[in-house]
Each structure stands twice: as C-alpha cells, then as structure tokens.
Amino acid sequence: MKILITGANTGIGFASAEQLVKQGQHVxxxxxxxxKAQDAQKKLRSLNQGQVDIVSLDLNSLVSTQKTADEIADRYGVLDVLINNAGVFSKTKQRTKDGFEQQFGVNYLGHFLLTQKLLPVLRQAPQARIVHLASIAHWAGSIKPHTFHAKGFYNPVFYYGQSKLANLLFSNALAEQMAASSITNNALHPGGVASDIYRDxxxxxxxxxxxxxxxxSVPAKLICQMAIGDEWANRNAEYVSAHMPNWKSPHAKNQQLARELYAQSMTLVEKFL
Ligand SMILES: NC(=O)c1ccc[n+]([C@@H]2O[C@H](COP(=O)([O-])OP(=O)(O)OC[C@H]3O[C@@H](n4cnc5c(N)ncnc54)[C@H](OP(=O)(O)O)[C@@H]3O)[C@@H](O)[C@H]2O)c1
Structure with a gap:
C-alpha cells in the first residue's frame, strides 16, 4: 500500500513510518x-523492508502545498492512506506566507488544502483511509474566524487548541460527506508524547x-492500526486516543460547526484547488 505521512522526518510521524516500513509498506x-527527511529515509532504508520515498512539503505556504499535491498525484496516481501528522506549537505570534496565524495555517489549513487536492488519488484506491492528528488540546480552542489571521492579543494555547479542534472537525465533516464512498476519515489524540513539539x-x-x-512508538502503533489494520477497515468518523481519555469537547461534537468550518475553509483555499 502507498501511505503518505506529513511531517515524517521526526517525532510521531517518523515512528509511524518506521512501524509501517517494518510491515513492508510503501511510505x-x-x-x-x-x-532531515533524507536522514530519516536513510534510517528507514537500512531496515531493508518496504519502500521509502520523500516529497518536499511546506504547509506554511498554500501555493507550495498545491504544487506538492500536484506532484504527488502525477508521481503516484493512487494513494491508499494519507496521514495528516505535521504540526507546530508556536509560542509567539507568527503568520504563514498567506497571512494566516501559523498554527491554524500549518496544522489545519495547509492539511485541508493538501487533502482536498489528494482526494482524486485516494479515490483511485479500492479502499482508502485518512488519519487526522488532533489532540486533547482541542478543548482549549473554539473556532473564531476573526482570529484566523491572528489580529489582536495572542494566546498560543488558544491558537494551538483552535488548530487541533479544526483537525477534528475536518475529520468529522469529511467522514460525513464521504460516508458512502471508499474513503474513511478518523482522528486521534496521540497522547502526551516526548517529541520536538515541546522545543519552545x-x-x-x-x-x-x-x-x-x-x-x-505508543501513538505510532495506534496510527498504524488506523492506517492499515483490518479492524479499522470500516470505521469512520471516530476520535480515539493512544493513552488518554478520548473525550470530545462540545465544539468537537458539533457537526453543524464542522460543516461551517469546512465551507469557510473551501473559500479560503479556493484559488489553490
Ligand atoms: N507530542 C505530543 O504530545 C502531541 C500531543 C497531541 C498532538 N500532537 C500532534 O501530533 C503531531 C505530530 O507531532 P510531534 O509531537 O511528532 O511533533 P514534532 O516531533 O515536532 O514533529 C512535527 C513534524 O511536523 C513538521 N512540520 C512543522 N511545520 C511544517 C511545515 N510548515 N510543513 C511541513 N511540515 C512541517 C516538522 O518538520 P520539521 O522537522 O521541518 O520542523 C516535523 O516533521 C502534530 O500534529 C501534533 O499537533 C502531538
């Protein structure tokens, strides 16, 4: 199976790639x-299992994400699994190339565009899966469109929470829209995981x-099951956790909010589709 993982040069993404390659997958x-991606590829290739390729992806820029998605579609034609993993925690106010608050832009909107652009290649697979990395931190966020461009006071925890809530709502909205299709969508909280995300x-x-x-390795095990495990073949619209409660906030249960964010996001990325 062909499995694309964003942000796979380190942390949870790398550990997931490692477990998938050990199971003979094409990652x-x-x-x-x-x-860093080349170093990761070297380590993974030394396992002498599966197949490991690299594509360049900068979610900080919608035009760059658009270009990468087109390259992936041309190069592979079909994709079985998309794992939307890359993420940042930004302590200070920063904006993407397109002027969005960085956590909203990288963690969510870049992945929203990438996913939209890759749906046609995912539809080519007999059964495809999209796995979204959310977080228990979604409880700290709500969806406030006037904050998408980070005007005014900057509370990093709110913004991280907003981006992770958006990941979860995106999974729920896509899962609803694609319920009758060959593509499933599920989200997870990986747990509190020792990684570079806490570097700041x-x-x-x-x-x-x-x-x-x-x-x-703990969330990577769950991600692998969600990506290729038989037990996840027919599961859709779920939110699970690798080692903590998988409680959803009231905002995360609000399907109307999920639909509204989806529609707003389509407008935000429409010129890159
Ligand atoms: N660790 C936790 O406790 C925890 C808890 C809940 C949720 N999560 C979620 O789990 C996911 C993985 O996090 P992690 O803990 O493994 O963090 P990490 O070790 O910091 O890895 C994050 C990855 O995202 C990549 N990335 C950052 N900005 C990017 C951009 N503009 N374009 C493309 N890739 C970019 C990084 O690439 P570079 O190497 O280029 O920076 C890196 O590969 C994130 O979505 C995070 O929100 C983590």
Missing part, C-alpha cells in the same frame, strides 16, 4: 526539512512534563 515522507517550552517546564510523556 512517502512529506517533509519541509529535506536534510522552558527547559525546567519540559523536564517536569517529560515524566508523564510516552515514547513516539
């Missing part, structure tokens, strides 16, 4: 930092936090 690492936290804070974090 495509879609990464921003190509040097003060060292003492991270030192304490780390005691409660699990290794990347």
């Amino acid at each position: 495509i690492l879609a990464c921003r930092n190509i040097q 936290l003060p060292k003492p804070v991270y030192g304490v936090m780390k005691l409660g974090l699990v290794p990347t």
Whole structure:
C-alpha cells in the first residue's frame, strides 16, 4: 500500500513510518526539512523492508502545498492512506506566507488544502483511509474566524487548541460527506508524547512534563492500526486516543460547526484547488 505521512522526518510521524516500513509498506515522507527527511529515509532504508520515498512539503505556504499535491498525484496516481501528522506549537505570534496565524495555517489549513487536492488519488484506491492528528488540546480552542489571521492579543494555547479542534472537525465533516464512498476519515489524540513539539517550552517546564510523556512508538502503533489494520477497515468518523481519555469537547461534537468550518475553509483555499 502507498501511505503518505506529513511531517515524517521526526517525532510521531517518523515512528509511524518506521512501524509501517517494518510491515513492508510503501511510505512517502512529506517533509519541509529535506536534510532531515533524507536522514530519516536513510534510517528507514537500512531496515531493508518496504519502500521509502520523500516529497518536499511546506504547509506554511498554500501555493507550495498545491504544487506538492500536484506532484504527488502525477508521481503516484493512487494513494491508499494519507496521514495528516505535521504540526507546530508556536509560542509567539507568527503568520504563514498567506497571512494566516501559523498554527491554524500549518496544522489545519495547509492539511485541508493538501487533502482536498489528494482526494482524486485516494479515490483511485479500492479502499482508502485518512488519519487526522488532533489532540486533547482541542478543548482549549473554539473556532473564531476573526482570529484566523491572528489580529489582536495572542494566546498560543488558544491558537494551538483552535488548530487541533479544526483537525477534528475536518475529520468529522469529511467522514460525513464521504460516508458512502471508499474513503474513511478518523482522528486521534496521540497522547502526551516526548517529541520536538515541546522545543519552545522552558527547559525546567519540559523536564517536569517529560515524566508523564510516552515514547513516539505508543501513538505510532495506534496510527498504524488506523492506517492499515483490518479492524479499522470500516470505521469512520471516530476520535480515539493512544493513552488518554478520548473525550470530545462540545465544539468537537458539533457537526453543524464542522460543516461551517469546512465551507469557510473551501473559500479560503479556493484559488489553490
Ligand atoms: N507530542 C505530543 O504530545 C502531541 C500531543 C497531541 C498532538 N500532537 C500532534 O501530533 C503531531 C505530530 O507531532 P510531534 O509531537 O511528532 O511533533 P514534532 O516531533 O515536532 O514533529 C512535527 C513534524 O511536523 C513538521 N512540520 C512543522 N511545520 C511544517 C511545515 N510548515 N510543513 C511541513 N511540515 C512541517 C516538522 O518538520 P520539521 O522537522 O521541518 O520542523 C516535523 O516533521 C502534530 O500534529 C501534533 O499537533 C502531538
């Protein structure tokens, strides 16, 4: 099977790629930092199993994401699994090339565009799956369209939460729309996982936090099951967690909100479709 993972040069994405390659899968690492992607590819190829390719992906730019999606479609023609994994936690206010708040832009809107552009190649597979990396942090967010461009006061936790809520709502909206199709959509909270995503936290804070974090292999196991496991073949619109409760916030259960965000996002990316 051909499986594309965004942000697979490190962290949860890399650990998922490793487990999939060990099971003989053809994994495509879609990464921003190509040097790190090449290092990851080298490590994975040394397992002498499966197949490992790289594509360059910068979710910080919609035009660049559009170009990558077109390249993927031309190069592969068919894709069995898309794992929307890449993500950032931005402590300070930053914007994408298109002027969106960075966490909203990278974690959510870039993936929204990538997914829309890859639906035709996913439809070519007999049965395709999309796995969305959300987070328990979605409880800290709500969907506030006036904040998409990060005007005014910056609360990083709200913005991270908004982006992760958007990931979960996107999974729910697509799952509803594609219920009668060959494509399923499911989301997960990977748990509190020791990875570079916490690089911006003060060292003492991270030192304490780390005691409660699990290794990347824990969510990677769940992601692999969701991506290729028989037990996930017919599951759709679910939200699960690798090692913490999978409670959904009231916003995350709001299907009307999911539909509205989907429609707004289509408008935001329409010139790149
Ligand atoms: N770790 C946790 O406790 C935790 C908890 C809940 C949810 N999550 C979610 O799990 C996912 C994976 O996180 P992680 O913990 O594995 O983090 P990580 O180790 O920091 O990895 C994040 C990946 O995303 C990539 N990325 C960042 N910006 C990008 C961009 N503009 N374009 C393309 N790729 C980009 C990074 O690439 P570079 O190497 O180029 O920076 C890296 O490969 C994220 O969606 C995160 O929100 C993590």
